[in-house]
Amino acid sequence: MSLIVQKFGGTSVKDLDSIRYVAKKVMMARKQGHDLVVVVSAMGHETDRLEKLATNLCAHPHPREMDVLLSTGEQVSIALLSMALVDIGCPAKSYMGFQVPIQTDSQFNKARIVAIDEENIRRDLKAGFVVVVAGFQGVDENGDITTLGRGGSDTTAVALAARLEADECQIYTDVDGVYTTDPRTVPDARRMSCVTFEEMLELSSLGANVLQIRAVEFAGKYNVPLRVLSTFVEGPGTLITYEDNNMEHAVVSGIAFSRDEAKLIVRGVPDVPGVAAKILMPISDANIEVDMIIQNLGDDGTTDFTFTVHRRDYDQALKILKAVAKEMKAKSVVGDTKIAKVSLVGVGMRSHAGIASTMFKILGQEGINIQLISTSEIKVSVVMDEKYLELGVRALHDAFELHKAPVQEEYPSRIRA
Amino acid sequence: MSLIVQKFGGTSVKDLDSIRYVAKKVMMARKQGHDLVVVVSAMGHETDRLEKLATNLCAHPHPREMDVLLSTGEQVSIALLSMALVDIGCPAKSYMGFQVPIQTDSQFNKARIVAIDEENIRRDLKAGFVVVVAGFQGVDENGDITTLGRGGSDTTAVALAARLEADECQIYTDVDGVYTTDPRTVPDARRMSCVTFEEMLELSSLGANVLQIRAVEFAGKYNVPLRVLSTFVEGPGTLITYEDNNMEHAVVSGIAFSRDEAKLIVRGVPDVPGVAAKILMPISDANIEVDMIIQNLGDDGTTDFTFTVHRRDYDQALKILKAVAKEMKAKSVVGDTKIAKVSLVGVGMRSHAGIASTMFKILGQEGINIQLISTSEIKVSVVMDEKYLELGVRALHDAFELHKAPVQEEYPSRIRA
Numbered sequence: 025m026s027l028i029v030q031k032f033g034g035t036s037v038k039d040l041d042s043i044r045y046v047a048k049k050v051m052m053a054r055k056q057g058h059d060l061v062v063v064v065s066a067m068g069h070e071t072d073r074l075e076k077l078a079t080n081l082c083a084h085p086h087p088r089e090m091d092v093l094l095s096t097g098e099q100v101s102i103a104l105l106s107m108a109l110v111d112i113g114c115p116a117k118s119y120m121g122f123q124v125p126i127q128t129d130s131q132f133n134k135a136r137i138v139a140i141d142e143e144n145i146r147r148d149l150k151a152g153f154v155v156v157v158a159g160f161q162g163v164d165e166n167g168d169i170t171t172l173g174r175g176g177s178d179t180t181a182v183a184l185a186a187r188l189e190a191d192e193c194q195i196y197t198d199v200d201g202v203y204t205t206d207p208r209t210v211p212d213a214r215r216m217s218c219v220t221f222e223e224m225l226e227l228s229s230l231g232a233n234v235l236q237i238r239a240v241e242f243a244g245k246y247n248v249p250l251r252v253l254s255t256f257v258e259g260p261g262t263l264i265t266y267e268d269n270n271m272e273h274a275v276v277s278g279i280a281f282s283r284d285e286a287k288l289i290v291r292g293v294p295d296v297p298g299v300a301a302k303i304l305m306p307i308s309d310a311n312i313e314v315d316m317i318i319q320n321l322g323d324d325g326t327t328d329f330t331f332t333v334h335r336r337d338y339d340q341a342l343k344i345l346k347a348v349a350k351e352m353k354a355k356s357v358v359g360d361t362k363i364a365k366v367s368l369v370g371v372g373m374r375s376h377a378g379i380a381s382t383m384f385k386i387l388g389q390e391g392i393n394i395q396l397i398s399t400s401e402i403k404v405s406v407v408m409d410e411k412y413l414e415l416g417v418r419a420l421h422d423a424f425e426l427h428k429a430p431v432q433e434e435y436p437s438r439i440r441a
Numbered sequence: 442m443s444l445i446v447q448k449f450g451g452t453s454v455k456d457l458d459s460i461r462y463v464a465k466k467v468m469m470a471r472k473q474g475h476d477l478v479v480v481v482s483a484m485g486h487e488t489d490r491l492e493k494l495a496t497n498l499c500a501h502p503h504p505r506e507m508d509v510l511l512s513t514g515e516q517v518s519i520a521l522l523s524m525a526l527v528d529i530g531c532p533a534k535s536y537m538g539f540q541v542p543i544q545t546d547s548q549f550n551k552a553r554i555v556a557i558d559e560e561n562i563r564r565d566l567k568a569g570f571v572v573v574v575a576g577f578q579g580v581d582e583n584g585d586i587t588t589l590g591r592g593g594s595d596t597t598a599v600a601l602a603a604r605l606e607a608d609e610c611q612i613y614t615d616v617d618g619v620y621t622t623d624p625r626t627v628p629d630a631r632r633m634s635c636v637t638f639e640e641m642l643e644l645s646s647l648g649a650n651v652l653q654i655r656a657v658e659f660a661g662k663y664n665v666p667l668r669v670l671s672t673f674v675e676g677p678g679t680l681i682t683y684e685d686n687n688m689e690h691a692v693v694s695g696i697a698f699s700r701d702e703a704k705l706i707v708r709g710v711p712d713v714p715g716v717a718a719k720i721l722m723p724i725s726d727a728n729i730e731v732d733m734i735i736q737n738l739g740d741d742g743t744t745d746f747t748f749t750v751h752r753r754d755y756d757q758a759l760k761i762l763k764a765v766a767k768e769m770k771a772k773s774v775v776g777d778t779k780i781a782k783v784s785l786v787g788v789g790m791r792s793h794a795g796i797a798s799t800m801f802k803i804l805g806q807e808g809i810n811i812q813l814i815s816t817s818e819i820k821v822s823v824v825m826d827e828k829y830l831e832l833g834v835r836a837l838h839d840a841f842e843l844h845k846a847p848v849q850e851e852y853p854s855r856i857r858a
Contacts, residue, residue, distance in 0.1 A: 078524060081457045
């Protein structure tokens with residue numbers, strides 16, 4: 025008998041039929057003798073609906089009241105799922121964030137969990153209840169309702185699993201696991217049986233958005249075995265594991281890519297100290313997130329400064345840069361929104377030299393020009409013309425043989441029957 | 442400067458425009474220097490929508506979870522109204538029941554308030570906030586969410602007003618006060634400036650459903666000055682006052698009537714002790730509420746036993762009665778759903794003999810046959826054929842001159858400018 029935390033997202037509880045289905049699924053796990061804590065998100069597009077109510081009412085909804093409003097979405101879900109469970113003979117009890125309590129700081133709309141009291145949940149688990157907890161919400165020290173920001177339900181699930189020392193935290197979603205790359209682009213993309221926390225972090229931050237990045241960080245930090253599974257298709261999903269188990273790992277695990285980026289170049293910047301800050305400070309002051317940053321020294325004592333931002337921020341960033349460039353007497357500012365980023369990710373890269381150069385060679389053979397390169401310990405990212413994206417990803421997936429499973433990839437489950 | 446509790450029902454906050462309008466109204470009262478606690482119901486038909494979700498999900502939704510679900514309706518309203526207030530420059534803060542806290546017993550779906558802690562509200566009022574409280578909900582000693590049952594928001598408002606010793610509790614609704622009778626039936630029905638708690642109890646229980654009956658009881662018990670006003674039409678509304686002020690009161694204050702009743706008669710019941718209980722116990726066991734009860738002794742040692750129930754319960758009651766009648770060897774069971782009840786209400790009746798006989802005379806002059814009569818200290822009710830209802834009410838309204846205001850009806854307000 026194990027303690028399992030299961031999390032069902034908005035698409036898994038999008039209507040009453042789905043809720044009934046989830047209830048049956050939970051009931052089956054309960055019948056296997058497991059203790060269950062179930063975290064649910066708001067139904068389907070309920071959070072969007074509530075958000076629209078607020079923004080239609082006033083331009084800048086008060087953050088505290090926004091959280092009071094948004095938290096109703098999950099509250100409806102826990103009530104309905106608990107009812108559905110009781111209805112099929114499975115004792116269940118719903119918990120709002122403040123009832124656990126899940127204590128957070130007071131940053132409304134993007135609060136962080138600071139403590140979870142496990143006493144109430146433990147008591148109800150012991151009494152035989154399935155405990156159904158509202159994701160995404162908590163309570164601050166003043167008793168005010170807070171929310172954790174978009175996708176916060178994953179974080180709720182992982183935090184609960186960490187606090188309760190659960191044997192597994194299962195994130196049910198509408199995909200059946202984490203793939204070597206997007207199957208819509210590469211038909212022979214393969215579901216990975218397991219992936220390391222570090223790889224998962226790179227894969228999700230790079231666009232393979234299966235899991236909330238904060239939840240993955242949290243799971244890694246507290247050693248929570250995390251599994252991504254499909255609500256509606258049976259299967260083992262993908263287990264997110266620790267890097268320091270000694271299995272034979274593939275060199276490259278997966279390929280992430282993104283079309284959401286835009287490139288900005290300030291040409292002919294005088295090469296003096298403090299230039300990078302002068303360019304980037306006004307950008308970050310405007311709350312624009314910068315992804316890749318590259319600086320090249322030219323031979324005329326000036327430098328070209330290049331960086332990428334989210335495509336939606338491009339126009340604003342360009343406007344800011346033009347003012348900055350004028351002020352610092354740079355030659356020109358140019359940009360490009362028709363770019364794409366492709367990243368190879370894998371913890372195996374650490375001990376394998378030459379992955380980057382292999383990547384460049386493959387892309388070169390396809391006639392794809394690389395515009396920018398950025399590397400970290402477990403990934404290599406390149407920016408290319410958007411039109412080459414699918415071609416590049418398929419070529420890399422092929423060349424690194426990602427459709428083939430590594431020799432020994434299974435990882436022992438902690439769940440006991 | 443006074444402390445006022447204002448309550449806005451579902452029709453007053455049915456959409457974003459209405460919420461903006463209510464915010465302006467609250468802001469105006471605030472600008473007059475009053476401290477304000479505002480209680481709101483769920484938007485329009487939101488409670489019905491949530492209830493339907495639950496009953497479509499399962500036949501018998503778990504009562505505890507039903508309250509978790511239903512309480513989201515008011516939660517959405519307080520968040521939106523608070524946002525709207527802040528948006529127009531009026532500091533406001535929302536409170537869910539558990540945040541006040543409004544402590545109730547643990548009878549889910551029909552909880553009763555047992556205590557209200559005023560400390561948090563007092564602190565926020567002192568800090569200059571308009572305090573916006575979710576009606577209809579509370580929290581029990583286990584920290585579980587409870588609801589007070591349909592119309593519970595009125596009760597929330599009155600209970601808060603009592604606890605905070607508010608100068609007035611204003612119930613905003615879609616009518617501009619309490620009328621001598623339904624203006625749709627009697628065009629010259631008159632809005633009363635004031636009405637006593639006792640009269641209001643009779644008037645609302647008899648069909649003039651402006652206020653929740655529990656709220657009126659509560660207000661009477663705790664001496665809360667209660668005023669019914671229209672959200673959308675300016676005016677003084679109707680103040681519900683204590684009987685023991687020495688104003689000159691009209692003999693008859695108003696006429697209530699109802700078409701929702703049905704009559705059942707068991708004929709030829711053996712006249713032995715315990716008969717009434719034998720007939721009525723199975724009815725109340727089936728959770729059917731009985732209104733009027735009349736028993737007449739015949740001259741053959743048997744008795745006719747008559748009572749009225751809500752029309753929706755008629756079929757069930759008839760079925761139960763037929764079994765009972767057979768068992769107790771009664772002659773027959775007959776019934777009639779085409780009846781109506783008309784009641785004269787007025788605290789002045791106490792000291793004025795002959796009101797009942799005047800009523801019977803007036804009805805007789807109109808050729809209306811009286812089927813049943815029931816009296817109490819401040820009302821006289823008769824049951825007649827449904828088709829005579831409007832005629833009877835108009836004749837009585839005319840004869841007792843209810844369209845004319847009593848000599849001195851105004852009651853001094855406790856609100857200080």
